[in-house]
Amino acid sequence: MVSKYVPPHQRNGTAGSAPEADRNASGRSERGKGGGGYPRDRDGSSFEGKGHDGKGGKSENSERYGEQKKSTVFQMQGAGGDWSQRFGNKRRETHTEEEVFGPAKTRSTSGIDFDKYDAIPVQVTGENCEDVKPIVRFSEAKLVDSLFDNLRRCGYDRPTPVQKYSIPIVLSGRDLMACAQTGSGKTCAFMVPCLESLLRSGPPKDWNGGSRARPKPMPCGLCLAPTRELAVQIQEESKKFAFDTGIRCCIINGGTDMREQRSELEGGCDVLVATPGRLTDMFERQYLSLGCVQFFILDEADRMLDMGFEPQVRQIVKQTDMGRWSTVRLQSMMFSATFAREVQVMARDFLNDYLFIKVGRVGSASELVTQKVVYADDGPQKVRALDKVIKDHCPKEGLCVVFVETKRGADALEIDLHQRNVSVAAIHGDRTQTEREEALAAFKSGSNPILVATDVAARGLDIPNVSLVVNFDMPKQLDDYVHRIGRTGRAGRKGTAVAFVNEKCSYLHDLYDILVEAKQETPLWFEEMVRSARRMGGGKGTGRRAERFGGSDIRSTEEAGKKEGVSSSVSLTKGPPRAELPVGRSPDAFGTSGLEDAW
Numbered sequence: 001m002v003s004k005y006v007p008p009h010q011r012n013g014t015a016g017s018a019p020e021a022d023r024n025a026s027g028r029s030e031r032g033k034g035g036g037g038y039p040r041d042r043d044g045s046s047f048e049g050k051g052h053d054g055k056g057g058k059s060e061n062s063e064r065y066g067e068q069k070k071s072t073v074f075q076m077q078g079a080g081g082d083w084s085q086r087f088g089n090k091r092r093e094t095h096t097e098e099e100v101f102g103p104a105k106t107r108s109t110s111g112i113d114f115d116k117y118d119a120i121p122v123q124v125t126g127e128n129c130e131d132v133k134p135i136v137r138f139s140e141a142k143l144v145d146s147l148f149d150n151l152r153r154c155g156y157d158r159p160t161p162v163q164k165y166s167i168p169i170v171l172s173g174r175d176l177m178a179c180a181q182t183g184s185g186k187t188c189a190f191m192v193p194c195l196e197s198l199l200r201s202g203p204p205k206d207w208n209g210g211s212r213a214r215p216k217p218m219p220c221g222l223c224l225a226p227t228r229e230l231a232v233q234i235q236e237e238s239k240k241f242a243f244d245t246g247i248r249c250c251i252i253n254g255g256t257d258m259r260e261q262r263s264e265l266e267g268g269c270d271v272l273v274a275t276p277g278r279l280t281d282m283f284e285r286q287y288l289s290l291g292c293v294q295f296f297i298l299d300e301a302d303r304m305l306d307m308g309f310e311p312q313v314r315q316i317v318k319q320t321d322m323g324r325w326s327t328v329r330l331q332s333m334m335f336s337a338t339f340a341r342e343v344q345v346m347a348r349d350f351l352n353d354y355l356f357i358k359v360g361r362v363g364s365a366s367e368l369v370t371q372k373v374v375y376a377d378d379g380p381q382k383v384r385a386l387d388k389v390i391k392d393h394c395p396k397e398g399l400c401v402v403f404v405e406t407k408r409g410a411d412a413l414e415i416d417l418h419q420r421n422v423s424v425a426a427i428h429g430d431r432t433q434t435e436r437e438e439a440l441a442a443f444k445s446g447s448n449p450i451l452v453a454t455d456v457a458a459r460g461l462d463i464p465n466v467s468l469v470v471n472f473d474m475p476k477q478l479d480d481y482v483h484r485i486g487r488t489g490r491a492g493r494k495g496t497a498v499a500f501v502n503e504k505c506s507y508l509h510d511l512y513d514i515l516v517e518a519k520q521e522t523p524l525w526f527e528e529m530v531r532s533a534r535r536m537g538g539g540k541g542t543g544r545r546a547e548r549f550g551g552s553d554i555r556s557t558e559e560a561g562k563k564e565g566v567s568s569s570v571s572l573t574k575g576p577p578r579a580e581l582p583v584g585r586s587p588d589a590f591g592t593s594g595l596e597d598a599w
């Protein structure tokens with residue numbers, strides 16, 4: 001249903017912040033009530049015993065579950081066979097092709113300039129990286145027919161650069177950290193090889209170890225996403241790739257009824273997409289087991305680790321039964337468009353002997369996005385400026401996302417625009433999940449073509465018709481700027497991003513670098529503002545941009561530093577030359593400690 005505008009003060013505003021909402025929406029009181037679904041007791045106890053101790057180390061479950069069950073489960077894994085035959089009866093696809101993929105005419109790839117994509121430089125680093133043989137066509141990956149057909153149904157004729165590398169890397173069994181520009185097809189890059197491996201190996205046999213009790217949901221693939229909306233999107237994409245394969249993709253995310261999600265899982269869950277809070281919650285209630293997980297994916301991994309989810313991710317990795325019963329090694333993957341150095345350091349705890357791929361200039365903006373800067377003082381005139389920018393840069397059928405810094409700011413701007421008769425919806429962390437979903441639906445359908453959003457919508461959301469992104473308030477960090485503007489110019493399409501800047505922006509110099517790198521025009525007033533910020537000691541290039549963005553595999557840098565056996569690295573495509581130094585810039589701003597290229 002498309003949302004109807006209701007001013008914030010008339011809303012009941014019951015939702016809390018995201019993690020709170022995650023908990024409240026389902027209510028802990030549900031615990032132990034029974035009411036259908038998987039019986040907690042199979043043999044007098046729950047499937048995993050009395051549950052996970054939450055303290056780290058070996059959990060009580062694993063001790064109790066012990067060798068007896070373990071041996072049964074070990075026999076299950078990788079037994080080959082047909083996923084759709086798992087429960088005796090053939091599991092039929094419950095949705096039609098059109099329901100899953102949308103009308104055929106909307107699936108065309110026209111507009112994607114693959115030749116331009118092919119020129120994007122890619123670098124692979126890590127042990128034996130020279131063994132990586134990228135695919136040029138999907139057919140080279142020898143995907144099972146059903147998966148291959150689904151790519152065709154999606155309208156994917158050729159793999160994007162990140163897909164060319166990640167598909168063979170994951171299929172070869174390696175862990176992976178992948179940095180690729182926004183909108184470059186990372187979802188397919190991690191989900192397709194994961195599904196392919198599962199399809200090749202077949203479902204775990206004898207799912208419930210011969211017991212007559214219904215088994216606890218035990219996904220073989222787990223993907224974590226930082227926001228509920230992104231999780232929904234990943235699950236929707238995954239369902240397309242897994243269409244008619246017998247593999248079932250489910251979602252558990254905050255703000256949604258936990259009972260419904262639980263019964264959904266109990267209908268069979270082979271690949272699970274989850275937000276970290278809801279997953280830990282449901283795991284602690286023993287609604288599912290992660291013991292069979294063979295693939296662990298962190299999408300927008302830097303966001304997840306950087307923005308406070310680290311303890312939850314650690315808990316999921318170290319303190320659950322993840323992968324414990326799998327006969328194959330747990331394979332882990334991390335994907336993002338930006339990877340700060342400190343996040344890479346943290347990430348190493350979750351990866352094993354991983355390959356690192358970077359596509360294009362990591363952490364830089366796609367050249368498909370035309371970036372503009374507009375000078376704007378904070379104050380009422382900013383809304384007038386926004387009005388003008390929308391009129392000038394948003395085509396008739398196009399959609400526009402306006403990013404603001406605070407939830408209150410989002411509410412205020414929504415009211416302001418509404419009073420100017422602009423059809424607008426807003427999305428932020430204090431809105432209920434229903435309101436968030438309605439706002440997105442109204443935006444996607446075009447009935448509210450302007451979406452005012454906080455950073456809750458900055459990452460991962462893939463809405464094809466977004467032709468304009470306005471940074472009404474500049475984000476605090478430059479990587480958020482990159483992700484925000486990546487909501488347009490996706491999958492080869494063009495878009496415009498307008499930034500409202502003034503002297504208060506703390507990274508003017510780095511912003512300037514981004515514009516120059518992406519071959520964008522920089523107005524004279526902006527160059528002067530950058531220079532004067534530099535003179536005043538503010539807004540200057542930190543020289544750490546590459547570090548913040550993880551412009552390179554930190555292992556290579558460390559090894560090079562030690563000057564002993566630098567980890568191997570291959571540049572597989574040649575990149576364009578570096579940007580010229582602009583007049584008035586000191587060389588060190590672009591020096592070795594500054595921007596790093598991806599090649």
Ligand SMILES: Nc1ncnc2c1ncn2[C@@H]1O[C@H](COP(=O)(O)OP(=O)(O)OP(=O)(O)O)[C@@H](O)[C@H]1O
Nearest residue numbers: 109156158159160182183184185186187460462491
């Ligand atoms: N090989 C392909 N051919 C055509 N379209 C593709 C291909 N791969 C992905 N796409 C499309 O490109 C769009 C962007 O993909 P996706 O959302 O996975 O990008 P992303 O890299 O994860 O972006 P972000 O960094 O913003 O999360 C989607 O609409 C997807 O359907």
